[in-house]
Amino acid sequence: MAILVTNExxxxxxxxxxxxxxxxxxxxKNYGTDVVSGVTPGKGGQDVEGIPVFNTFHDxxxxxxxxxxxxxxxxxxxxxxILEAEDAGISLIVAITEGIPAHDELRVYNHxxxxxxxxxxxxxxxxxxxPGKANVGIIPAAFFSEGNVGVVSRSGTLTYQIGNExxxxxFGNSTxxxxxxxxxxGSSFVxxxxxxxxxPETELIVMAGEIGGxxxxxxxxxxxxxxxxxxxxxxxxxxxxxxxxxxHAGAIVSGTAGTAKAKAEALxxxxxxxxxTPTEVAEIAAEIAGAxxxx
Amino acid sequence: xxxxxxxxxxxxxxxGVPVPSGAPATTVEEAVAAADEIxxxxxxxxxxxxxxxxxxxxxxxxxxxxxxxxxxxAILGMDIKGHTVHEVWIEAASDIAAEYYASIVFDRSAKxxxxxxxxxxxxxxxxxxxxDPTAIARLHVDPLLGFxxxxxxxLAFEAGVDADVVRPIGALLNKLYDAFVGEEAMxxxxxxxxxxxxxxxxxxxxxxxxxxxxxxRHPDNASLxxxxxxxxxxxxxxxxxxxxxxxxxxxGILGNGAGLVMSTLDVVAQAGxxxxxxxxxxxxxxxxxxxxxxxxxxxxxxxxxxxFNIFGGITRCDEVARGLIEAFNQINPQVPFVVRLDxxxxxxxxxxxxxxxxxxxxxxxxxxxxxxxxxxLAG
Numbered sequence: 139m140a141i142l143v144t145n146e147x148x149x150x151x152x153x154x155x156x157x158x159x160x161x162x163x164x165x166x167k168n169y170g171t172d173v174v175s176g177v178t179p180g181k182g183g184q185d186v187e188g189i190p191v192f193n194t195f196h197d198x199x200x201x202x203x204x205x206x207x208x209x210x211x212x213x214x215x216x217x218x219x220i221l222e223a224e225d226a227g228i229s230l231i232v233a234i235t236e237g238i239p240a241h242d243e244l245r246v247y248n249h250x251x252x253x254x255x256x257x258x259x260x261x262x263x264x265x266x267x268x269p270g271k272a273n274v275g276i277i278p279a280a281f282f283s284e285g286n287v288g289v290v291s292r293s294g295t296l297t298y299q300i301g302n303e304x305x306x307x308x309f310g311n312s313t314x315x316x317x318x319x320x321x322x323x324g325s326s327f328v329x330x331x332x333x334x335x336x337x338p339e340t341e342l343i344v345m346a347g348e349i350g351g352x353x354x355x356x357x358x359x360x361x362x363x364x365x366x367x368x369x370x371x372x373x374x375x376x377x378x379x380x381x382x383x384x385x386h387a388g389a390i391v392s393g394t395a396g397t398a399k400a401k402a403e404a405l406x407x408x409x410x411x412x413x414x415t416p417t418e419v420a421e422i423a424a425e426i427a428g429a430x431x432x433x
Numbered sequence: 434x435x436x437x438x439x440x441x442x443x444x445x446x447x448x449g450v451p452v453p454s455g456a457p458a459t460t461v462e463e464a465v466a467a468a469d470e471i472x473x474x475x476x477x478x479x480x481x482x483x484x485x486x487x488x489x490x491x492x493x494x495x496x497x498x499x500x501x502x503x504x505x506x507a508i509l510g511m512d513i514k515g516h517t518v519h520e521v522w523i524e525a526a527s528d529i530a531a532e533y534y535a536s537i538v539f540d541r542s543a544k545x546x547x548x549x550x551x552x553x554x555x556x557x558x559x560x561x562x563x564x565d566p567t568a569i570a571r572l573h574v575d576p577l578l579g580f581x582x583x584x585x586x587x588l589a590f591e592a593g594v595d596a597d598v599v600r601p602i603g604a605l606l607n608k609l610y611d612a613f614v615g616e617e618a619m620x621x622x623x624x625x626x627x628x629x630x631x632x633x634x635x636x637x638x639x640x641x642x643x644x645x646x647x648x649x650r651h652p653d654n655a656s657l658x659x660x661x662x663x664x665x666x667x668x669x670x671x672x673x674x675x676x677x678x679x680x681x682x683x684x685g686i687l688g689n690g691a692g693l694v695m696s697t698l699d700v701v702a703q704a705g706x707x708x709x710x711x712x713x714x715x716x717x718x719x720x721x722x723x724x725x726x727x728x729x730x731x732x733x734x735x736x737x738x739x740x741f742n743i744f745g746g747i748t749r750c751d752e753v754a755r756g757l758i759e760a761f762n763q764i765n766p767q768v769p770f771v772v773r774l775d776x777x778x779x780x781x782x783x784x785x786x787x788x789x790x791x792x793x794x795x796x797x798x799x800x801x802x803x804x805x806x807x808x809x810l811a812g
Contacts (some may be wrong), residue, residue, distance in 0.1 A: 213646065239647040240539060241617045244576050247544050264746075278746035278777060293692020298776065299744045299800065319691060321541040348692055352542045374695035377702045378711075382678045385691020385713045387646055388541070393559075398699075415700050417801055 139339040140268035140313045141288070141330075142230055142259070143171075143206070147272045150198045150228070151176045152219045153210035154186050162210065162234075162276050163189065169279050171272040174202040177219075195219075195226035208265065208274050209233040216261060217242035221249065224256050232274050233260035233324065240387065243322035250324065258324025262386065263316040264294040277314060285310015287423065288334040290327060291346035292319050292353075292386065296374060296416070300346055303420035309427070312339040319386025321350070327357035335365050341430065342368050342423060345410075347401055349375035350389045354401035362408040368426045371405045371412045372419045373398045434643045437480040439522040440657050441621070441639025448612040450605060451635040455524035464505035465498060467523040473497055474526040477504040481516040482662065489513045494526060519661045527637060532625035533594065533602070534558055534569075537609060539619040539644075545573040546613060548584065548606065550592040554625035568592075580610035594628075601634045602626075609636075616654060617647035666710075666732055673725045675712060682707025684811045685730035685739035685768075687723075689714050689748045697742040700800060706808035709736045714748075723756025724763060731766055738811035741772040742800055743782075750774040750782030758789045769793040769810040773803035 149166065153159035154176025164187060167173040175190050175198040182193035192198040195207065207223040209216055209231065216235040223231045238261045250258050259266060265275010270284040276294070281302055287309045291297040294316060301314060315330050317323050327345055334340045343365070347354040354373065361369055376398040378384045380391040391397050402412045411426075413419030436444065442452040454471060457480070458464035468475050479491030486492050491513050495501035501523070511518045532555030540547040551569040553561045561568050570591035574580050585603030594602050605626070613621050622640040629635065648655040660668065670677030676691065680698075684706045688694035691713045698708045710733065714726050730739055743753050753774060760766070772794060774782040783796055795810070797803035 214650065237646050239617055239650070240619065240644045241576075241614060241647065244539070244544060244546075248575065248577050251544075276747055281746075281776070291692070293690060295688070295690025295744050295746060295748075296692030296696050298746050299693055299696070302744065302775070321539070322544055346692065348695055356542070372696075374692050374699060377680075377698040377708060378695060379678075379680065383645070384678060384695050384711055385676050387644075389691060389695065414703065415801060416696060417799075 139337050140271055141333040141337050142257070142313060142315065143266040143268045143272045143274050145271050147206045147274065148172050148174045148202070148204045149206045149208060149274055150174060150195065150202065150204035151208045151210055152195070152223065154178060154189065154191060155181050155184070156210060159210040160186055166273050169273045171274060174204050195222045195228065199226045199228065204228060206230045206274060207232065209235055209261070211235060213237035213239065217246050220246050220258060224250055224253060229256055231256065231258045231324070232263070232265050233258060234263060234265060234275055236262040238262070238320065240321050243320060247322050247324060259315065260318040260324060262320040263318030264297065266313060266315050268313040269311050275316065277316065281305060282314065283310040286312060286339060286341040288312045288337065288340040288343045289314040290330040290334070290343070291316055292348050292388070293346055293374065296346055300344065300372060300416045300419055303416050304344065304423060307420040307424045309423060312337060319348070319388050321388040326353050328360045331357060331360060331365055335367060340367065342370070342426060344370050344419060344423060346372045346374070348373060348386065348389050349378050349384065349391050349398050350396045352396065355404040358404040358408040358410060361410055368430070369410045370419055370422045370426065371410050372416060373401045373412060434645055434648065434658060435482050436641040436643065436657060437482065437520065437659060438478065438639050439480055441641035442636065444616055444641055445609070445612055445636055445639055448608050448615060450608045450612060451633065452639070453525045453527050453635055453637065455522050457520055457522055458505065459520050461502060461505045461509060464509070464521055464523055465502050468495060468501035469498060471523055471525050475501065476524045476526055477501060477508055478522045478524060479508050479511060479513060479518040480520040480522050481513050481518055482659065483514050483516050486513055491518065516662065527627055527635065528630040529627050530630045531595065531628040533628065534624045535606060535609065535626045536620065536622040537613040540573065543573050545576060546610070547571060547573050548580070548588060548610065550588040550602070550606065552592055552594055558624060574610070580607055597632055598628050598634055605634050616651065617644045618642060619644050666729060669732060670712070670729045673729065675726055675729060676715065677729060678711040679733070680708050680710050682709045683735050683737045684807055685709045685733070685736040686742070687712045687714055687726050687730060687739070688742040689745065693742065693744060697740065697800070697804070700804040701740065701808060704804045704808045706804070706811055709733055720752055720756035720759055723753055724760040727757070727760035727766070728764060731764060731768070736768060738768055738807050739770045740803055740807040741770065742803060743774050743776070745774070745776030745779065748776070749778045750776060751778040751785055754782040754785040758785065758791065761791045769795065771795045771797055771803050771807040771810065773797045773800060
């Protein structure tokens with residue numbers, strides 16, 4: 139089954155004619171994703187290796203029936219592109235761009251929240267990969283195969299590290315969702331956990347969090363009340379000093395709020411096992427999977 | 434990006450938030466000239482990014498020129514909790530009748546700005562919150578609606594401000610919100626927000642944190658960066674567009690991706706080591722970026738060993754290897770390196786390193802193994 143990105147995905151890429159945009163769009167297409175169009179204002183009528191480019195999302199959706207958008211434009215244009223995609227009727231928007239101003243994200247989030255038919259994932263995220271079905275974003279698909287473990291993470295390369303450890307332990311993935319490292323992500327852990335809980339293909343869930351904000355704490359409470367499938371977590375940033383942004387705009391301990399320790403404790407208090415290293419996450423997952431099989 | 438008090442006040446003033454008049458000074462002469470201009474009594478205030486200035490003797494009232502000179506001499510160059518005072522702000526003294534508190538916070542959990550108001554200003558607001566949470570009036574503002582007059586009234590009446598200042602406080606909050614949104618702040622805090630004896634309101638202090646990601650469209654704000662107070666290594670990193678945070682230890686760290694780097698710091702610490710820095714070389718790192726990163730890490734004399742933890746997705750391990758080899762050509766490091774290359778083109782990358790036969794460079798295949806090795810070598 140997988141979640142969000144599936145065989146039904148029809149992808150339109152905003153920023154398709156840029157260097158990074160073209161590179162990753164073609165990677166996604168070569169993987170088997172149905173890339174139907176791209177949007178670059180002023181380049182309507184052109185094509186990128188056969189993928190038609192339009193001036194607006196409105197035109198792209200009308201002509202090609204795109205239902206998913208990947209946003210690959212620079213920060214100063216990204217919020218506007220997200221809003222444009224939503225306005226054109228896109229139902230899943232995956233925003234890869236890093237560096238979008240927080241107030242833009244705040245306005246975008248609040249506007250999108252009023253539309254029950256749209257979901258935003260990201261910004262500042264590597265995208266969504268459903269192995270064997272489709273890839274939207276920059277996750278290196280070659281490392282992953284189809285399976286029953288859902289992964290949701292705020293990080294990019296840490297996700298690949300954890301994913302690689304899981305793969306080496308024999309696991310495959312239903313879907314890997316990067317929710318991104320920004321302070322106002324379009325989708326939270328809670329949103330994606332709900333999707334995994336409802337997905338028949340997913341039997342075990344791995345979540346990778348980090349310092350800053352309270353998304354992991356909120357997830358912990360949600361899991362206790364609503365998630366029947368086993369969840370294993372990892373939290374990065376035990377060594378981070380307060381007040382310093384550690385790479386991701388959202389990765390900052392403010393005063394005493396948002397520490398890795400508090401997040402790990404909240405998760406453990408709600409029945410979620412927390413691996414102390416990426417390797418331990420795979421070990422716990424293996425333990426749980428073994429228990430599931432003999433149950 | 435954190436602003437100094439006077440920068441915050443100048444930002445407030447641009448949006449019509451009432452602030453006492455003042456002028457900055459970096460020398461005693463400038464301070465005295467400013468004090469003469471502003472008139473007496475005036476206040477000499479240390480400009481540092483840390484609280485507790487008053488207790489440390491960094492805020493002093495001057496009733497005449499002699500005192501202004503004396504205070505400026507004492508405060509400039511003073512150390513306040515590890516921060517050196519490079520600048521002072523000379524401000525007209527205010528006749529304070531009451532000290533309130535107001536702030537606007539970018540509440541990422543609620544995904545709305547949170548506005549707070551209390552009549553218990555001039556003290557630690559966290560203590561107030563603990564002692565009596567009802568003393569702080571709070572409400573969230575829908576960013577698509579903006580701050581309305583009714584928000585102001587709700588806060589003012591709930592906080593219990595003096596009846597005659599309900600409107601002026603409301604007007605101040607309105608302008609504070611304008612500043613918060615217009616300048617793209619993550620936090621604006623006014624403590625104390627004063628009511629003067631002639632029943633006017635003003636921001637007597639200003640704590641402003643701006644969103645770093647917004648600075649590209651606020652060049653005036655971008656130029657306010659407090660370079661004098663910045664660690665030279667962090668400055669070096671920033672000039673090279675590297676995401677870098679200085680830490681206290683002796684194990685230099687480089688990785689690709691913020692989450693992976695944070696994780697690397699944790700794993701090194703668990704192995705008994707002390708990270709010297711966080712450095713995210715970013716996705717798709719090219720050889721030149723790697724060389725510059727090594728330069729920054731080694732500019733810290735405390736570093737006795739360096740760990741490269743690379744899991745390449747978009748980043749290609751052979752590019753990282755080339756960068757490291759080039760770094761060794763240019764810099765000739767004297768400390769051991771542990772390199773873990775995994776992911777895209779990892780075989781090519783490890784081969785390049787093996788062929789280059791760099792002195793004191795150890796390769797490890799796992800993240801855990803690499804962390805243990807570097808801790809062993811760092812001593």
